[in-house]
Amino acid sequence: MATFLTLPAPRVLWLPGESFFSLCSRQHVCSGNLSxxxxxESLFGLWHRSIKHDLPCGMRxxxxxxxxxxxxxxxxxxxRTILPLFAPFQSEITxxxxxxxxxxxxxxxLKYRLGLVTGGFGAEHPLKGCPECxxxxxSIxxxxxxxxxxxxxxxxxxxxHGSLLRECTHNRHWCGRFSWNLPSREIFRAPLIAELGEGDRALLRTLGQAAVDLAALGFKKWFEPSVVSRTYRQHVNRAALFKDHVATLRRFHPFxxxxxxxxxxxxxxxxxxxxxxxxxxxLKHLLMITWLFENVQSFSEHYRRTASSMQLPRLVAANPCASVEETSISPPSIGTLRPKKLIAHIRSQLIEQLAQGLSKPAICATFSxxxxxxxxxxxxxxxLKxxxxxxxxxTQLESCRHVWNTLRSVHSDKGTxxxxxxxxxxxxWLYRNDRHWLKAHVAMQKGVRVRETALVDWDExxxxxxxxxxxxxxxxxAAGAQGSRLSRSSLFALVPTLASCLExxxxxxxxxxxxxxxxxxxPRVQSEIEKGEAHQSMPQLYLGQV
Known part of the structure; x- marks a missing residue:
């Protein structure tokens, strides 16, 4: 089978800031391959259904x-891929x-292991381009x-250029999923938001720069999750409402x-x-970073300080040849001598205190x-034992039950x-020694938690x-798209989250x-649709089959 090294096709070179998928797409065009x-098969030895524009496989x-x-x-x-963006907040082994x-x-x-599938932003990363670029x-x-x-x-x-990027309608799981494409205006989806306010533009610019800076750290720096969460906790009380911070972003995909x-x-x-x-x-970390620290550099500095404060002091081994004065080990001292035999009245008092459940350290301190x-x-x-x-x-049972009941009353809105x-x-202690009582009260707490917890409201x-x-x-x-046919791909392009939701x-x-x-x-029954409740005040549409 012919491979890249045996084919006479020209070989393209890297362009400034080009992605790996773009290089392969340009090689596909220059090779003149119709499929x-x-x-x-020439570049990867793989079927075309293995084409991935975000995280490519078959690299060996x-x-x-x-x-x-x-x-x-x-x-x-x-x-040359977006993989470095996911590295800093993952472990090096991962x-x-x-x-x-x-x-x-x-x-x-892999996308599941990186937290992309369950992250709430989707695991699909559509191709994006700038018309001015x-x-x-x-021209260049x-x-x-x-x-x-x-x-x-x-x-x-x-x-x-600071302009809104356009999402590509190809290489999506609902349109042209496995193909080599280069950017063009024909495959760009027009943004639904024409103009941005200066405040909105500043927020998008800050978030985008934070993403680029995080990707620049790539495999050079690893953030420990426990230190990251503690760094966030130290600054949350001094920040504004998070809801207000992300209000602008909710208008854009995938936010x-x-x-x-x-x-x-x-x-x-x-x-x-x-x-x-x-x-x-x-993206969750980037939202927290831009909310609390504005940029990745400031977050990294606060992270470094938090990590330093969490470090345990180092133990310095003592010199075995040093004198007692040179080491931190003090010489043995003579303690208070204690009687080896119990006097009768002390013995009776000791037995009485033991029968009442006094602890051993307290007995030793009281009677020497x-x-x-x-x-x-x-x-x-x-x-007696x-x-x-x-x-x-x-005594311990009463104390633990009292502590648990106090916690339940103070934190009535919390779960177990x-x-x-x-x-x-x-x-x-309660789980080992009073499990029946604990389970009964845990069930009561679960009942409270279920009633007060907001479950997923699928109807909403x-x-x-x-x-x-x-x-x-x-x-x-309303922006002038009348006359175009509404197909499944065009509808999914208008609402990027629709395809994944309908799955x-x-x-x-x-x-x-x-x-x-x-x-x-x-189209011949369009007038009947416009009479429906869902289509009231809707402009004239030319509807086509999928």
């Missing part, structure tokens, strides 16, 4: 087939494993290409799911400031006896896990998604019915 399958085969002409797999992954995965032929569950590239290099700085999640403005209420904002901040249970999406004397007395009298153990158990974190020793989500589809359609067609079968029934009506109805 993306030919280029994929790419390096071997190209003879390292464009660099090694490691250098390409760390310098990222080294990610590189090995991308060198293989399958992406597998497109014109400049054509004669060819358009994808800029790596535009592709990082969180970058919504062009770092050079539609950011908190819209004070309660949702509190949950988000609590998740980022509590003891970390895993690694989360870097050693702990071994107390143990000998208990072993000599099994009845049983009475002492029962009294101690009853939060109460357990307040006093781990109390929970552990369905309603908001349907309203979003209607609003985007009105806005798009949840059994959910979003109203939105699903609304979309089905839009895509299935022909």
């Amino acid at each position: 993306p399958k030919i280029t994929s 085969a790419f390096e071997e087939r190209t003879g390292g002409f464009w660099g090694g797999a490691d250098s390409i992954l760390t310098e 990222m080294l494993s990610a590189i090995e995965t991308l060198k293989g032929n399958q992406l597998g569950a 497109l014109d400049e590239d054509m 290099t004669g060819v358009p290409y994808w800029h790596l700085a535009h592709q990082y999640p969180g970058v919504l403005l062009c770092p050079v 539609e799911g950011l908190p819209s209420s004070n309660q949702e904002a509190e949950v988000f901040v609590a998740q980022m400031t509590r003891k970390p249970r895993g690694h989360c999406h870097p 006896v050693t702990i071994s004397t107390v143990n000998k007395l208990l072993r000599a009298q099994p009845e 049983a009475a002492w153990e029962k009294a101690r158990f009853d 896990k939060a109460l357990r974190a307040c006093s781990p020793a109390t929970y552990a 989500r369905d309603l908001r998604l349907r309203e979003l589809v209607e609003a985007n359609l009105r806005q798009a067609y 949840k079968y059994g959910r979003y029934s109203r939105t699903r019915a609304y979309v089905s009506a839009l895509l299935d109805v022909k």
Whole structure:
């Protein structure tokens, strides 16, 4: 089979700031291949359905087939893809494993391991481009290409021109999923927001610069999750409301799911400031950084200070040849001598106190006896030992129950896990010694928690998604899109989150019915649709089949 090294096609060179996917796309065009399958097999030895524009796989085969002409797999992954953006807040072992995965032929569950699938921003990273950069590239290099700085999640403005980036409608799972593409105005989705205020533009610029700076750290710096959460906690009280910080971002993809209420904002901040249970999406960290510190450099400095304060003091070994005066070890001192035999009246008082459940250290301090004397007395009298153990158990039981009930009353809005974190020793003792009572009260706490916790309201989500589809359609067609056919791909381009939401079968029934009506109805019955409640005040649409 013909490979890259045996084909006579010209070989393109790297352009300034170009992404790896862009290089492969330009090579595909220069090779004159009519099918993306030919280029994929030539460069990677893989089927064209393995084409990934964000996190490419098959890099080991790419390096071997190209003879390292464009660099090694490691250098390409760390310098020409968006992978470095996810590195600083992950562990070094995780990222080294990610590189090995991308060198293989399958992406597998890598995006899940990096926290992208469950991060709330989606694991899809659409190609983005700047029309002004497109014109400049054509005039300078004669060819358009994808800029790596535009592709990082969180970058919504062009770092050079400050204009809104346009999302590409190709290489999406609903349109042209596996293909080699170069940027052009024809495949750019027009932004739904035409003008930005100066405050909104400043926020988007700050977030985009933070994403670029975080990617620049790449594999050079690793942030410890426990130190990160503590750094956030130290500055949360001095910050403004998080809901106000992200209000502007909620209008843009993929930030539609950011908190819209004070309660949702509190949950988000609590998740980022509590003891970390895993690694989360870097966009969440970027939102916290721009909210609390404004930029990555300031956050790194505060992180360094927090990490220094959390370091344990080093233990310096003593010099074995040093004198007693030169070491920190003090010479043995003569302690207070204690009687080896118990006087009768002291013995009777000691037995009385033991029967009441007084602790051994308290007995030793009160009667000036050693702990071994107390143990000998208990072993000599099994009845006394049983009475002492029962009294101690009853005292501890009453104390732990009192502590747990106090926690429940003070933190009535908290769940069992939060109460357990307040006093781990109390929970552990009750779990070992009074489990039945603890389970009964845990069940009561769970009942309170279930009633007060805001569960996922799928009906509300369905309603908001349907309203979003209607609003985007009105806005798009009011801007002069009349006469164009509404197809499935164009609808998904208008509402980027719609495709992933509709994949949840059994959910979003109203939105699903609304979309089905839009895509299935022909123009001759358009007037009937406009009479419906969902289409009131909606401009004239020319609806086509999927």
